[in-house]
Amino acid sequence: MAQAETSFATPPAYDTARIRASIEAVAIPLGALVASAIIFSVFLTLLGKSPLQFFELVWRGGFGSSFSLQNxxxxxxxxxxxxxxxxxxxxxxxxxxxxxxxxxxxxxxxxxxxxxxxxxxxxxxxxxxxxxxxxxxxxxxxxxxxxxxxxxxxxxxxxxxxxxxxxxxxxxxxxxxxxxxxxxxxxxxxxxxxxxxxxxxxxxxxxxxxxxxxxxxxxxxxxxxxxxxxxxxxxxxxxxxxxxxxxxxxxxxxxxxxxxxxxxxxxxxxxxxxxxxxxxxxxxxxxxxxxxxxxxxxxxxxxxxxxxxxxxxxxxxxxxxxxxxxxxxxMPDATALVLQGIIFVVLLASDSLYGRFAIFQPKISTERT
Amino acid sequence: MTAEALTTILIAMLGGAIRVSTPFIFVALGETLTEKSGRINLGLEGNLVLGAMVAYAISFHTGSPWLGVLAAGFSGVFLGLMHGSICSLKKVNDIAVGIAMMSFGIGVAFFFGKPYIQPSAPRLESLPLGGWASNPALQQALEINPLFIVGILIAIVMWWALANTRVGLVVRMTGDSEPAARAMGINPIKVRILATAAGGFLAGIGGAFLSLSYPGSWNEGLSSGQGLMAVALVIFARWNPLRCILAALLFGAAGALGPALQSVGISQGYYFFNAAPYILTLFIMVAATGSNSARAAPGELSIAK
Known part of the structure; x- marks a missing residue:
């Protein structure tokens, strides 16, 4: 396998690097979003509100009907x-x-x-x-x-x-x-x-x-x-x-x-x-x-x-x-502001994760093939 | 314009400058301390708004405005520690984190501040230092809030401590050259986190002034961006705590120019004078680049590179 990889020369390796970099560019922000949702859920739970109800209402209020979708x-x-x-x-x-x-x-x-x-x-x-x-x-x-x-x-x-x-x-x-x-x-x-x-x-x-x-x-x-x-x-x-x-x-x-x-x-x-x-x-x-x-x-x-x-x-x-x-x-209308603030902070902190996960790095591409 | 009208304008500007400048003094001093350690905190607006809310709430519940001021400071420490720790991660942009902390701080303040918009909390009493004056307008202008005096004292102490104490030296060295600080066995990350937390404390107190003295109530439109201006003020003051007072007074006076002119019947251009501090800062930034001001900036600061 490793031999086949090397005989392929540079173009495929370059491609994998690019694909891995783009997966990384989607996976890390998505991970940050999930982490923010978890932190926000803890916040809601501490206040005695149901996180499930919150996210269900965001879905319904944002996409639930054609009226809300247009809004x-x-x-x-x-x-x-x-x-x-x-x-x-x-x-x-x-x-x-x-x-x-x-x-x-x-x-x-x-x-x-x-x-x-x-x-x-x-x-x-x-x-x-x-x-x-x-x-x-x-x-x-x-x-x-x-x-x-x-x-x-x-x-x-x-x-x-x-x-x-x-x-x-x-x-x-x-x-x-x-x-x-x-x-x-x-x-x-x-x-x-x-x-x-x-x-x-x-x-x-x-x-x-x-x-x-x-x-x-x-x-x-x-x-x-x-x-x-x-x-x-x-x-x-x-x-x-x-x-x-x-x-x-x-x-x-x-x-x-x-x-x-x-x-x-x-x-x-x-x-x-x-x-x-x-x-x-x-x-x-x-x-x-x-x-x-x-x-x-x-x-x-x-x-x-x-x-x-x-x-x-x-x-x-x-x-x-x-x-x-x-x-x-x-809940007050500032709830959305709190959620946005948490997403923003977690997202920026996640910037330090780029290049940290071996799976996104082209160096070990021989293992994948 | 008569001499009388001119006196009225000058007194109104003096009073306005003293009133309006206090939050500017605190955010500028906080930002100076943080920037001296080599980091920029663009999120002091969040500290200011959260501090205002916390101060008002604590003053309302305990009946002691000074306890509110203290609590506001600690809410600022909390945001400062968050900012400092996140910025210590690798590859994280401190300017962007500042914007994020601003929206987080404002969001939290609005979220928990809803129940405190209506009730009335005990305010900070002003000191009538104008008792000697015969002019009632001047007397009113010299009703000075104790926090204004505290701010000036902190500025003097900070100016002295940065130049003459070991802590001051450590902060300045971290801000000027990280390698040099490391060579001296200083942990720059720790210094910066602490400097940001201390700066956050000061900005929180600036917020307490907004809700407990002038304008003196808690609502969501309380801050008109004083925290955002901190970064500009510090450039204006060339990273010198004493000049921070001057910068804050100047910004306060410029902001007071519009209302002062209005008090003598000149209402034209009121809103234009609101922009005066911002235009002034922009001109100073343009004029200052490449001169002494740029060299006064701590070497590790991202906006100086």
Whole structure:
């Protein structure tokens, strides 16, 4: 057997290594999920609640009926986009946590642009297209500032994106409470409603808005971009070793700025759909924490754009079942936050397990054959 | 603008700076201690919110706000120990763990904090240090919470201890060069876990200020991201505990600028002034790179590499 293995030379060994690495990349996060579920069950048991009932309710509230499934998908949509917004810079080695800010700026820009267009009764599809474009451009430019500062001045991108998020929220509040305030919005200052005609509708036959389709298409497109193109290869090389990338003559600065811009554009698009499909105007509701949950989604998907979709749907289900769990188990809505926190912590701790299990290592592949 | 209006603004900013800056002082000092040991804890927002909830709950049940402050500190130690231990595992990214600890701490605080939103707990009494002043606005501005003074004392002690004691030397050496620390027989992992736990203690006390003094009640929107700002404050203060006070006061004053202007009838740009501290920090980070500030950073710190 061992002889047959060696006579096969490198390609099969390389393949096994790849397959084993991908199995490892799925098995360890799954193991972390199971471990989190066990820890959370202990937590519930200590409080005198039934873990079985909890997970049954999450299943029922998230996927049990066509209504709950659609609710889940609706909630997953912004998480797919903000997950992508964290994952793409992560592939190039950047920890950018500013999706929340890019979402707010994107959503606000779209709502602001809609004000003159709607009052001039511009064509609906043209208005929608312009709103999408400005949301993506605003979000992308906003996040690109952090990428540019990182490359040109060495400013830490985690902290700059965090600061930019607060600045973005302040900018929106400044306009929403001032120049662009709809006088009719008394208690919750908002921009002028964009009006029913200009809002994004649902996918025919469902209650899920078109944002889901955009999210799926972007996930596939970014998967192709990052794993099948020269650009993606260069980005991954830069993420692996920036100095080697510079020595190879790769345009590291451009790569960093473009990846940050793509991330911001994804988050900006999420902001557009929050405005144009959910709220109908820009206000403080845009600051809903999607940007921060997206970080968790991306980590669980190991920054793989395609894997982000199922992970986002899982978190969408946890959120969608929140109401049911509150009513049936008499638990506060923060239960989902505790569960998310536990998953996040356990998942990151599981990062230290990579390369620890012999079964995932190609070195011992002779034993397997 | 009249001189009178200017005085009003300045007094309002002074009062606002003192009130708002206390949690900033504590999270900045906690973060400084942790970062001096070579690790970054981005999760102090979790410590702050959990500390606020625990302090309020304990004060409500025992009737003693100071017991609440102590309990808040220990809730911070708990989160700090978790952060420190997880970061000590190989290949784990300390920035990401910070974000995770933030969501965990906030989740736990909201989960157990639900029953305490309604009831009223005993608060920390402020010290009326403005008795000598004739101006009632100034008197009010100088109603200083004892935790503000405690924070300043801790900053002075920390500044002195980091420079002059054996413990301070061990922390700084671990933060500047892990190989050097190992060569001296120091266990860097242990030092970092302890430094993160101690930093967590301070951040927890900062949270106690939020719920027991100003704004002075427990609810889910209590913190406006003061814990998240800790990392920026420390860069601003160049890892120096004394400058942390200055940074915290400056952030407090910048945050108080909007309300102060509003008190004299200038309401335009209120929300823009809310962003002032963040814009200021961003500019300082841009200006500081490659200069003294970057060299002031502990060598083992992931954001300095």
């Amino acid at each position: 889940t998908l609706q909630r997953a949509t912004p998480l797919i986009l903000t997950g992508l917004a964290f994952a793409i810079p992560a592939r190039i080695g950047l920890v950018m946590i500013g999706a929340e800010g890019a979402l707010v700026i994107g959503g606000f820009a779209a709502a602001a642009l809609a004000i003159p267009l709607v009052s001039a009764e511009a064509p609906v599809y043209l208005t929608m297209l312009l709103m999408v474009l400005i949301a993506m451009a605003a979000g992308g430019a906003w996040n690109a500032i952090a990428g540019w500062l990182k490359h040109s001045r060495g400013v830490n991108e985690t902290i700059s994106t965090l600061l930019l998020t607060y600045i973005a929220i302040a900018i929106m509040n400044f306009f929403v409470e001032g120049a662009l305030r709809d006088p009719a919005s008394q208690n919750k200052p908002s921009t002028m409603p964009i009006g029913k005609d200009y809002m994004v509708g649902n996918i025919p036959g469902t209650d899920v808005h078109w944002g889901l389709v955009f999210g799926l298409v972007l996930a596939v497109a970014l998967q192709v971009l990052m794993s099948r193109t020269t650009f993606g290869f260069a980005a991954r090389v830069t993420g692996g070793n920036p100095r080697a990338a510079l020595a190879q003559g790769l345009p590291v600065g451009t790569l960093i700025v473009v990846c940050s811009a793509i991330a911001g554009a994804c988050a900006g698009l999420a902001g557009y759909f929050e405005v144009a499909a959910i709220h109908g105007q820009a206000n403080a509701s845009l600051v809903a924490g999607y940007g921060f949950t997206g970080i968790l989604v991306a980590f669980l998907a190991r920054h793989n754009p395609l894997m982000i979709v199922p992970v986002a749907i899982m978190f969408g289900a946890i959120e969608a079942s929140g109401g049911l769990i509150q009513r049936r188990m008499d």
